[in-house]
Amino acid sequence: MNPEAPPADLYLTEVDGIPTLFAYASGPMRAGLVFRAGVADETLARAGVTHLVEHLALYRQGLADYHFNGATKAAFTHFHVEGAEHEVVAYLQGVCASLVDLPMDRLETEKEILRTEESRREDPQLPLWRYGAQGYGLVSYPEWGVRALRPDDVRHWAHTRFTHGNAVLRIAGDRMPAGLSLKLPEGGPRHPMPAVTSALPTTPAYFSDGRGGVLLDAVVSDSAAARLYAGVLERELSRALRQEGGYSYTAATDYTARRDGYAVLTAFADSLPAKQDAVLGGFVDVLAGLQVGRIAQADLEAVRTRTDGTLTGPDSAVRRLPGAAEDLLAGRPPRTVDELRSELWTVTPGHVHAVALEAAGTALMQVPAGHTADWAGYTAAPTSSSYAVTGRRFEAGHGGGNARALVIGDDGVSLTAGAKDGTQEAATVLYRSCAAVLGWPDGGRRLIGTDGITVDVEPGAYGVDAHTMAALEAAVPPHARVQLPPRQRVPRAEAPEAAEVRGASAPEQPARRTGGQTAALVVLGLLAGLFAFLALAVTVFEGGDPETSTGEWLGLAGFLWAVTGLLAWPAVRILRRTRRT
Numbered sequence: 365m366n367p368e369a370p371p372a373d374l375y376l377t378e379v380d381g382i383p384t385l386f387a388y389a390s391g392p393m394r395a396g397l398v399f400r401a402g403v404a405d406e407t408l409a410r411a412g413v414t415h416l417v418e419h420l421a422l423y424r425q426g427l428a429d430y431h432f433n434g435a436t437k438a439a440f441t442h443f444h445v446e447g448a449e450h451e452v453v454a455y456l457q458g459v460c461a462s463l464v465d466l467p468m469d470r471l472e473t474e475k476e477i478l479r480t481e482e483s484r485r486e487d488p489q490l491p492l493w494r495y496g497a498q499g500y501g502l503v504s505y506p507e508w509g510v511r512a513l514r515p516d517d518v519r520h521w522a523h524t525r526f527t528h529g530n531a532v533l534r535i536a537g538d539r540m541p542a543g544l545s546l547k548l549p550e551g552g553p554r555h556p557m558p559a560v561t562s563a564l565p566t567t568p569a570y571f572s573d574g575r576g577g578v579l580l581d582a583v584v585s586d587s588a589a590a591r592l593y594a595g596v597l598e599r600e601l602s603r604a605l606r607q608e609g610g611y612s613y614t615a616a617t618d619y620t621a622r623r624d625g626y627a628v629l630t631a632f633a634d635s636l637p638a639k640q641d642a643v644l645g646g647f648v649d650v651l652a653g654l655q656v657g658r659i660a661q662a663d664l665e666a667v668r669t670r671t672d673g674t675l676t677g678p679d680s681a682v683r684r685l686p687g688a689a690e691d692l693l694a695g696r697p698p699r700t701v702d703e704l705r706s707e708l709w710t711v712t713p714g715h716v717h718a719v720a721l722e723a724a725g726t727a728l729m730q731v732p733a734g735h736t737a738d739w740a741g742y743t744a745a746p747t748s749s750s751y752a753v754t755g756r757r758f759e760a761g762h763g764g765g766n767a768r769a770l771v772i773g774d775d776g777v778s779l780t781a782g783a784k785d786g787t788q789e790a791a792t793v794l795y796r797s798c799a800a801v802l803g804w805p806d807g808g809r810r811l812i813g814t815d816g817i818t819v820d821v822e823p824g825a826y827g828v829d830a831h832t833m834a835a836l837e838a839a840v841p842p843h844a845r846v847q848l849p850p851r852q853r854v855p856r857a858e859a860p861e862a863a864e865v866r867g868a869s870a871p872e873q874p875a876r877r878t879g880g881q882t883a884a885l886v887v888l889g890l891l892a893g894l895f896a897f898l899a900l901a902v903t904v905f906e907g908g909d910p911e912t913s914t915g916e917w918l919g920l921a922g923f924l925w926a927v928t929g930l931l932a933w934p935a936v937r938i939l940r941r942t943r944r945t
Contacts, residue, residue, distance in 0.1 A: 374681055374688055374698050380546045384533040385688055385698065387681035392430075393452045393537035396444035396686060397459060397546075400693040401525035404438045404500045404558035408799040408812060409844045412478060412507025413521045414441055419474045420518070421462040421526070425455065438500050439558055439623065440690050441526070449541045456533075460546050463526045468515040475510050482507055490581050490630075493571055493745050494728050496563035496816045497799035500622075508800060508846045527551025532692050534685040557624045557694050563815045568727040569745040570737035577612075577634040578647045579730040582723035586627040588671075588707040589715035593723070594619040594629050595667030596659060596716060600650045601633055609646055611639045621687065623694035629723055640732045648740045651727075654720040659713040672708060675701055749817055752778035752790035758826035770819075770826045772836055777811055779819045793819045801840045803847050806854045807833065811840070825855045 375386045401414055418434040418441055425432060430447025432455050445455040487504050495501030528548040535541065584590045594617045601615035615633040622628060635643035674680060680701070688698040728745070731737050738744060755773025771778040776794035793813040802810040809821040823833055 373700055374684065376692075376698065377540070379533055379540075379544055380528075382528060382531050382533050382546055382548075383692055384535060384540075385685055385692065386534075386540060387536045387685055388538065389536040389679060389682045390538060392446050393449050393535070393541065394444070394446045394682060394685075395452045395456060395536070395541075396442055396534045396689065397456055398443075398532045398534065398686070398689040398693060399441045399526050400439065400530050400555050400557075401441050402437050402439040402558070403502050405525065405555070406502060406509070407843070408497050408502060408505060408508065409801075409846050410509035410513070410517075411502055411505055412510035413513055413518060414525070415478060415507060416471075416474060416510060416513060416518055417441075417463075417466070417522045417526060418443070419477065420466045420468075420470060421459050421522075423467050423470050423474065424462050425458055428455075430455075438503055440693065442686065444686075449537070452535075452537075453541050453544050456544065456546060460548050463522050464547065464549055466519060466522055468519070471513075471515060471518065475513075478507060478510055489573060490579065490728060490730060492563075492816050493569075493730075494564060494581070494583075495561050496814050497812050498814045499558050499561045501561065501563070501816065508802065508848075512847060523549040524551050525555065530554050530693070532689040534689045536679075536682040536685060554693065560622075560624070561814070564728065564745055566743050568724060568729070568742045570729040570731055570742040571745040571747070572733050572735060573730050574733045575730075576637060576640065576732055577632060578644050578732070579630070579632045580647075580651075580727055581628055581630045582727045583622075583626050584629055584719055584722050584726070586621050586625055587719075588704070589711045590627055590629065590719045590722075591619050591671065592664060592667050592708075592711055593654075593716045593719040595671065596663050597629075597631055597650070597654065599663050599667065600654065601631060601647065604650050605633050605643060605646050609642060611635060611642045611646060621690075623690050623696065625696075635732070637732075640735060644731055644735055644737070648737070651720075651724065652740075654717070655724050657713070657717045657720075659716050659720075661713060664711075664713055664716060668708060668711070672705060675705055675708070746815075746817075748789045749778070749792035752780050752788075752792055753794070756832055758828050758832075760826055770821060770828065772821070772828070772832055774839070777819050777821060777836070791817050791819050793817060795839045795841065798841055798844045800846050801844050803845060804854075805850050808851070808854065809836070820855075822855045 373387075377384045377386060403411065403414060406413055415436045418436050421443065422432070422434050428447075428451070430445065430451045432443075432445040432447075434444070435442045443456075443459050445452050447455070487506070489504055492501045492504035497505065526549065528546075528550055529552060531546075531548060533546065584593075598615070598617040601612075601617070605612040605615045612633045612635055616631070618630040618632075620628045620630070631647075633643050633647055674683065684698075691698055727742070729737050729742055736744070753771055753773035753776045755771050757769050757771050759767045759769045768779065768781040771780060775796070776792055776798075778790045778792040780788050780790045782788060793811040797814050798811055799814045800812045802812070807823045810818055811821065812818045821828065821833075821836065823829075
């Protein structure tokens with residue numbers, strides 16, 4: 365390091381052979397250990413192993429007065445800390461020691477914690493539609509692989525991914541911490557960036573979703589012009605949809621570098637149901653204006669000035685450290701602040717216009733349910749396959765030309781159904797392209813293809829015989845199997861389930877209330893209400909009658925309340941089983 369260099373720069377050094385980025389900063393020391401390991405390195409059937417390693421590595425830290433945490437991202441995992449110098453040293457060395465020898469006695473407890481964390485998390489939908497059920501698309505899916513992970517599985521992942529050659533250290537403080545030593549598993553060379561897959565035959569594309577508002581992402585070349593375009597787009601969306609139209613409360617953009625020379629630009633505008641048409645139209649109009657070159661110089665200068673402030677302001681180098689560490693792990697050397705500012709100030713409206721055109725060509729838009737975007741030049745993303753396998757056919761319901769049918773062949777499974785125009789639509793998953801096979805103890809199976817298409821195989825709903833199910837079990841890849849706990853409800857023949865569209869986790873549909881259940885609910889409810897009224901009357905009035913003994917009053921009241929409870933309980937059970945969740 366050069367102590368005479370400007371304080372806004374980052375300096376590259378080493379600690380125990382691990383590349384280390386250092387930034388001068390006052391106040392508490394801040395540090396982080398970053399690994400080139402993330403969700404996109406996993407498979408769908410083993411999803412969650414990186415997150416589990418992160419949790420186990422932090423367990424021995426216990427409770428502390430200083431701040432620390434971990435974060436698992438698509439391609440990177442971060443362990444970060446802020447505190448006094450000796451606290452930072454103890455934390456980093458403790459994380460390294462745990463990665464060498466994970467606390468496997470804590471394995472099942474951390475699995476439960478991960479499932480609790482997952483229950484509160486809303487997974488994004490755009491990645492699975494863009495990338496499929498693999499690579500960067502896995503951030504859209506539940507961590508289905510966690511349940512079956514054994515100690516050896518987790519230990520192997522830690523010793524091959526969280527290694528000496530796959531790490532970068534970042535430090536911010538007034539000096540490098542004294543006595544810091546990082547002993548990590550050796551594990552071989554650094555892992556390359558995850559492969560970028562695609563589940564979209566063409567772009568720009570769109571899909572319809574039940575959520576309100578409009579969400580769009582686009583893949584663009586990572587550059588200063590692209591960052592400025594994100595800022596200009598946010599200003600235009602806010603102006604059109606909030607200030608002028610009054611349609612949206614939030615209109616915002618986000619820019620995330622993928623660290624492979626490209627970045628994902630995301631734009632969002634929320635909406636009430638009655639304003640969805642206006643928001644979608646206004647959103648498309650803003651994009652179209654930028655695509656024809658209507659870029660206000662004043663907007664560009666405002667965004668540029670704000671961005672420049674983040675490069676020159678206090679602690680600017682500290683804020684750049686996490687991204688610079690990821691760049692270094694991706695094989696991209698960190699850039700100086702002078703290089704970043706030089707590129708920033710050479711961007712012209714023409715450069716921003718070029719980014720707008722690039723984003724238009726790769727865009728994927730999520731529109732509210734019941735809406736389309738084909739009128740704006742977007743192609744509907746596929747929700748079915750272009751072909752069906754040949755094999756044994758099992759029809760649902762009463763058959764007929766448009767009946768839904770399950771086809772189980774030697775090379776895969778298909779779910780076919782008649783479309784509104786009289787043609788046949790199919791959802792197909794080939795065994796060789798199967799990302800995961802979810803299995804339940806009742807015999808149900810869900811096959812998920814790497815393109816995100818899913819097919820449910822329900823033996824009871826389609827009448828699939830045991831021999832055919834055994835052949836299917838033998839054909840699916842063993843590494844793709846995921847065994848899940850029992851379901852609350854098993855689909856039946858009169859209401860077969862189908863998942864012929866993409867989806868991370870099609871939720872179980874609630875049981876439909878039958879006519880007999882409805883009648884029972886009415887009768888039980890009326891009787892429970894009658895006895896409750898009698899019990900209340902006895903409790904209030906008989907208790908004050910001097911001619912009624914206390915024993916008689918309590919006995920009669922208790923009997924009536926008990927009958928009320930016996931009648932109400934089955935009614936509540938019917939409601940709980942059949943209500944919509």
